[in-house]
Amino acid sequence: MNGPAARRGVEEAVQSESVSTPNPAATPDVVVVGAGSAGIAAARRLMVAGLTVTVLEARRRIGGRTVTARFKGHPLDLGAHWLHAGPINPLVRLGRRRGEPLRRAPVEGHFFVRGRPGSRAQSAALDRAFAMADRAMTQAAKGREDQPAGRVLPPMGPQGRRVVAIHGLVSGRPLDEVSLHDFPSMEYADNLFIAGGLGAFVSRLGQSLPVRLGTAVHAIDWSGSGVRVESTAGTLQAKAVLVTTPMAVLQQDAIRFAPALPNGVQEAIHGFTQGVYEHVVLHWPDSPFRGADRLASLTGMHRDPPGLLTCIDGTPFHFFELDQPTAAALDRRDAHAPHRYAREVLAEQFGHRAIRNLSAVHTTRWRHDPWSQASWAVVPPGLYAVRDTLKAPVGERIWFAGEALSRAQWGTAGGAWEEGERAAGEIIGRLA
Numbered sequence: 001m002n003g004p005a006a007r008r009g010v011e012e013a014v015q016s017e018s019v020s021t022p023n024p025a026a027t028p029d030v031v032v033v034g035a036g037s038a039g040i041a042a043a044r045r046l047m048v049a050g051l052t053v054t055v056l057e058a059r060r061r062i063g064g065r066t067v068t069a070r071f072k073g074h075p076l077d078l079g080a081h082w083l084h085a086g087p088i089n090p091l092v093r094l095g096r097r098r099g100e101p102l103r104r105a106p107v108e109g110h111f112f113v114r115g116r117p118g119s120r121a122q123s124a125a126l127d128r129a130f131a132m133a134d135r136a137m138t139q140a141a142k143g144r145e146d147q148p149a150g151r152v153l154p155p156m157g158p159q160g161r162r163v164v165a166i167h168g169l170v171s172g173r174p175l176d177e178v179s180l181h182d183f184p185s186m187e188y189a190d191n192l193f194i195a196g197g198l199g200a201f202v203s204r205l206g207q208s209l210p211v212r213l214g215t216a217v218h219a220i221d222w223s224g225s226g227v228r229v230e231s232t233a234g235t236l237q238a239k240a241v242l243v244t245t246p247m248a249v250l251q252q253d254a255i256r257f258a259p260a261l262p263n264g265v266q267e268a269i270h271g272f273t274q275g276v277y278e279h280v281v282l283h284w285p286d287s288p289f290r291g292a293d294r295l296a297s298l299t300g301m302h303r304d305p306p307g308l309l310t311c312i313d314g315t316p317f318h319f320f321e322l323d324q325p326t327a328a329a330l331d332r333r334d335a336h337a338p339h340r341y342a343r344e345v346l347a348e349q350f351g352h353r354a355i356r357n358l359s360a361v362h363t364t365r366w367r368h369d370p371w372s373q374a375s376w377a378v379v380p381p382g383l384y385a386v387r388d389t390l391k392a393p394v395g396e397r398i399w400f401a402g403e404a405l406s407r408a409q410w411g412t413a414g415g416a417w418e419e420g421e422r423a424a425g426e427i428i429g430r431l432a
């Protein structure tokens with residue numbers, strides 16, 4: 001069952017850090033819409049350059065799709081948790097500079113076949129299948145024609161089905177719905193974690209920014225020389241606006257643009273599909289898993305979970321991940337269906353006795369959250385150019401940023417941060 005924090009919802013889940021915000025300017029140089037990773041990164045950079053900034057954030061907290069909540073005293077990330085692609089991730093660079101408690105994610109995972117540790121040969125078959133998939137997709141992506149990433153996969157042996165499921169999970173959609181040309185640009189090697197949670201870290205980074213919380217933007221008028229940004233807290237006049245709201249939110253016309261955005265920009269916004277990736281947070285003190293922060297591959301059954309992160313930070317908490325097809329199927333059932341599903345799948349593997357003291361304390365619902373509507377944005381086959389289209393400013397006064405625009409780190413907090421900094425750099429260049 002959901003715990004009290006869960007019943008109040010993610011919005012009111014305990015933030016590890018309180019945020020003090022100075023008074024935002026009434027007529028800033030730049031309005032930043034959204035205080036997630038992209039918005040925070042951009043506001044920091046704009047302010048260092050001496051520009052005045054006001055950040056408008058619809059939620060009553062900053063961090064967007066990074067948020068850390070406490071369960072039984074332990075901080076757990078309900079959104080982004082991994083710092084992916086360490087060597088190119090700006091949040092890792094920043095964390096190191098600040099002396100933040102980063103730790104490397106273990107490379108070795110658990111491998112079970114029908115509830116028993118698998119043999120070396122079985123585990124090696126999984127590694128081989130991954131290597132075959134990577135080779136096939138990298139090779140096929142050199143061709144001119146884009147196509148579904150899943151279409152180019154060769155037969156990969158007994159673990160092939162698992163590789164397809166894992167790639168589908170981390171893509172946010174089944175591989176048949178993901179652009180092949182976009183797919184290999186995702187760089188997931190060299191992962192790290194941060195003690196206290198990634199959400200708490202991002203929240204610390206945004207602590208002294210001029211943010212108006214609980215302020216949803218609903219219109220941007222760029223008919224004049226600057227922009228007029230209309231929100232639930234009134235209207236702001238600025239020289240430029242940076243929109244970092246998720247693509248899925250823009251697709252719902254949550255923000256009306258006057259005049260309307262150019263056709264190419266609108267088509268790019270509507271080109272993305274909704275990536276779905278949700279955590280069922282489990283508390284399972286006598287799980288069969290030893291060691292901290294290891295991924296577990298559970299195989300050999302009818303319903304193998306595509307993702308299970310075990311003993312997070314050395315605690316009895318685990319993330320049982322839901323991919324898009326599973327989440328969609330569970331949406332047709334009742335609110336407790338994800339919890340029951342996780343229990344059923346783990347009982348199939350390890351038996352009912354083994355899950356006696358397993359409880360599900362929370363299930364995330366980012367796909368139904370009005371301010372995210374998805375876990376991240378996914379590029380369907382044939383549309384890989386949409387990211388680049390949105391990088392160009394509109395009328396030299398509207399910029400877009402966020403995870404959706406990053407090619408090398410798409411769908412990640414690091415990619416969102418990188419894009420926020422990129423857009424801020426361009427705005428600085430323009431306004432200077």
Ligand SMILES: Cc1cc2nc3c(=O)[nH]c(=O)nc-3n(C[C@H](O)[C@H](O)[C@H](O)COP(=O)(O)OP(=O)(O)OC[C@H]3O[C@@H](n4cnc5c(N)ncnc54)[C@H](O)[C@@H]3O)c2cc1C
Nearest residue numbers: 034036037038058064065080081082217402403411412413
């Ligand atoms: C369950 C889950 C697990 C994930 N795991 C990882 C991971 O391990 N590692 C990783 O790097 N990434 C992960 N991600 C993805 C990562 O969280 C996102 O890519 C990243 O946080 C997006 O940052 P952003 O700034 O682009 O968008 P957001 O963080 O969504 O920020 C946009 C902000 O805009 C606000 N907003 C929306 N509409 C309006 C409006 N009209 N007016 C004002 N404000 C508005 C929103 O409230 C939000 O705060 C995960 C995501 C989910 C959901």
